Amino acid sequence: MRLLLQWSGLRSNTRSSFVMPCAAQTRFLLLYGSQRGQAKAIAEEIAVKASDHGFAAEVSCLSEEEKYNLERERSPVVIVVSTTGDGDPPDTAINFVKKIKTKTLCSVHFAHLHYALLGLGDSNYSNFCNCGKTIDKRLRELGAQQFYASGYADDGVGLELVVEPWIEGLWDALRKFVTSAMSTSQKDTNSHVGDHNAKNEMGTIESAVTDLNLHLLSLNESSSQDESSGSCNTVAEGELLEASLTRSVLPLSESSLNIPALPAAFLDVELLNELQQDSTLLKPPEAAHQVVITSAKQLTREDAVKTTLLLEMDISETQLIYEPGDSFDLLCPNNNSEVEELLLRLGLVEKKHHIVKLQVKPDTKKKVSQLPSYIPEHSSLQYIFMWCLEIRAIPKKAFLRSLVEYTTNEHEKRRLQELCSKQGFADYNHFIRNPSLSILDLLCAFPSCMPTLSVILEHLPKLQPRSYSAASSSYSNPGRVHIVFNIVEFPLCPERPVPRKGVCTGWLSNLVLPILQHSGGQMMLPVAQDASIVLPKVYICSRPSSAFHLPSDTAAPIIMVGPGTGVSPFIGFLQHRKKQKEEHPDVSFGETWLFFGCRHKDRDFIFRDELGLFQAEGTLTHLRVSFSRDQDDSTEEVKPKYVQDNLRLNAQDVVRVLIKENGYIYICGDARNMAKNVHEELIDILSRELQIDKLEAMKVIADLREKKRYLQDIWS
Numbered sequence: 001m002r003l004l005l006q007w008s009g010l011r012s013n014t015r016s017s018f019v020m021p022c023a024a025q026t027r028f029l030l031l032y033g034s035q036r037g038q039a040k041a042i043a044e045e046i047a048v049k050a051s052d053h054g055f056a057a058e059v060s061c062l063s064e065e066e067k068y069n070l071e072r073e074r075s076p077v078v079i080v081v082s083t084t085g086d087g088d089p090p091d092t093a094i095n096f097v098k099k100i101k102t103k104t105l106c107s108v109h110f111a112h113l114h115y116a117l118l119g120l121g122d123s124n125y126s127n128f129c130n131c132g133k134t135i136d137k138r139l140r141e142l143g144a145q146q147f148y149a150s151g152y153a154d155d156g157v158g159l160e161l162v163v164e165p166w167i168e169g170l171w172d173a174l175r176k177f178v179t180s181a182m183s184t185s186q187k188d189t190n191s192h193v194g195d196h197n198a199k200n201e202m203g204t205i206e207s208a209v210t211d212l213n214l215h216l217l218s219l220n221e222s223s224s225q226d227e228s229s230g231s232c233n234t235v236a237e238g239e240l241l242e243a244s245l246t247r248s249v250l251p252l253s254e255s256s257l258n259i260p261a262l263p264a265a266f267l268d269v270e271l272l273n274e275l276q277q278d279s280t281l282l283k284p285p286e287a288a289h290q291v292v293i294t295s296a297k298q299l300t301r302e303d304a305v306k307t308t309l310l311l312e313m314d315i316s317e318t319q320l321i322y323e324p325g326d327s328f329d330l331l332c333p334n335n336n337s338e339v340e341e342l343l344l345r346l347g348l349v350e351k352k353h354h355i356v357k358l359q360v361k362p363d364t365k366k367k368v369s370q371l372p373s374y375i376p377e378h379s380s381l382q383y384i385f386m387w388c389l390e391i392r393a394i395p396k397k398a399f400l401r402s403l404v405e406y407t408t409n410e411h412e413k414r415r416l417q418e419l420c421s422k423q424g425f426a427d428y429n430h431f432i433r434n435p436s437l438s439i440l441d442l443l444c445a446f447p448s449c450m451p452t453l454s455v456i457l458e459h460l461p462k463l464q465p466r467s468y469s470a471a472s473s474s475y476s477n478p479g480r481v482h483i484v485f486n487i488v489e490f491p492l493c494p495e496r497p498v499p500r501k502g503v504c505t506g507w508l509s510n511l512v513l514p515i516l517q518h519s520g521g522q523m524m525l526p527v528a529q530d531a532s533i534v535l536p537k538v539y540i541c542s543r544p545s546s547a548f549h550l551p552s553d554t555a556a557p558i559i560m561v562g563p564g565t566g567v568s569p570f571i572g573f574l575q576h577r578k579k580q581k582e583e584h585p586d587v588s589f590g591e592t593w594l595f596f597g598c599r600h601k602d603r604d605f606i607f608r609d610e611l612g613l614f615q616a617e618g619t620l621t622h623l624r625v626s627f628s629r630d631q632d633d634s635t636e637e638v639k640p641k642y643v644q645d646n647l648r649l650n651a652q653d654v655v656r657v658l659i660k661e662n663g664y665i666y667i668c669g670d671a672r673n674m675a676k677n678v679h680e681e682l683i684d685i686l687s688r689e690l691q692i693d694k695l696e697a698m699k700v701i702a703d704l705r706e707k708k709r710y711l712q713d714i715w716s
């Protein structure tokens, strides 16, 4: 049964002060907390779909505190929130989380509140969906009740696996909840029923929650079956091998498809006759500090699997300050020739200097529609594609759905429909998501697809700055900051017949090529004095870390785990410590342990000499290294392969430092495998050494985390 009701604003005079619905659509409050726009986009999608289901969503960002009041909210509340960094709330949710965590709030503070929560995260990080989970837990502690089970979507395997069924199930849960609340309200009005009714109401809510749990479970089960190598469906697997980005095979090729609703267009785009000068292309749209790259060095040997570069930037002319452990955001443009290629493919290359005028379509059906804030007014087409749009973003299914409308060839049309359909999600993951395809790759593969500029602008997200940990200390290098990075390589694959480099690391490596060539790649030259080289300039902003800093108590022992480029902040820590020791010889300093790992001792052991020097003069008291590809099978001796193997070999010291001596552990680098493996190893170490079970060991780590003595700075 479909409910077409609207909250009238009248309140019942009973315990359940539910607003009585009387006409049109049922209102609910929809809050989102977004860092990079995902949660916002999903909230907007929910808002659009709501009206089809007889609901009206009132959407606000969690930071827009003037627009909502949870203390007085009687309608159902739906929250979509992402997690960023090491389990941190997105910037727009920080205040909200802080507020609800206030210790003085009592256990019935939100007893009137009924909510559903969708958390977004990435299971490659150990604190998966931490912000969503924190909000969920805290709301319940404060008496709020779920009317629908929380969904936790994992960007590591595809957000849509949970997001889509969660949204689908939301409408039923809302209907059940509203029906139940109305009947409770009605009964209350008639007979002032108390606790008994409350139990009934809860029963309904709980059953809705259970229904959804089962629904999600079955969907997850079927998706993991589809995703796995298909032991239960060998025919499908065999066929999948022959399928390609542009070709499907049975059963998908003949399956009827559930495709998403066509996203409502919301932008009117006009190319003005006014032209923009090329010089404006040099500056990013956001305020940032322009700094000079004063030197560059290749830290790895030519035969290393990955190339690691170290850059030094001069920040002396800026107000920028930093502590070791902080990072810097670098604003980078998209690759120029890729932009040209994309504009050419869109038939717009001739117009690239034209100023673009954007307006929200007056008749748009999109509920929450606004101009993209990251596209400044008066920008040329070329500028927008270079600086404002993440042209490498993996096209989402909604984008594919829109592309269908602009595709003339029937086969291509069908294939795009399949790739955005429920039935085609394994193909989507296999042929688009896993190889990290871009819109340009898709347009090359589907030549009859010719989307309008407005569709492209509606679907491509904001080009994000890239962050890099400071690999230096301003105490010992005043006015300078170092960053270290691997050049990201996307090898060619059947779906993308050209290899690519990462947007930022590829751009940076080209920028510093003259410096590297000049210095033979191996030396850090004082190029600032060399007039034959024009030093490149880049735009940066500081990105201070909330906790990833040396302990204020210099006597506290620390353990640093940083394989590969994960060692960067620890070089900053050690430089800082060395200077502190030199300037304060009477102060006592705790032990410092560094666990470093790489593939080959002779090819990619970055900062080998510097670490040796820190060790020789006592700033670094213990260095443990492991080389994963230098294993010698001919001897009996088992060498540690990864950082976690060395942690295990030093388990007693690890426990002594962390537990007996109240030390700190810092983990930096790869979030996909390393941080998880280290976490698991630490659980094993604690459980073995302290003779406690794994659950207890996990609690010890959670406690260390809470006390900011287990700190991570990880990225994928």
Ligand code: FAD
Residues within 6 Å of the ligand: 327, 392, 434, 435, 436, 466, 467, 468, 469, 470, 484, 485, 486, 488, 489, 490, 491, 501, 502, 503, 504, 505, 506, 565, 568, 714, 715, 716
């Ligand atoms: P992009 O073009 O953005 O591509 C990278 C993306 O592609 C990633 O999502 C990756 O998973 C994926 N990818 C990579 N290779 C492939 C492949 N072969 N096929 C398919 N997908 C692939 N990085 C450092 O090197 N050093 C640091 O000190 C550092 N510090 C950081 C600190 C913080 C707080 C954060 C959030 C990140 C940090 N990073 C660091 C990561 C850095 O910001 C960038 O993400 C990284 O340099 C890649 O940027 P890019 O633009 O070159 O790559």
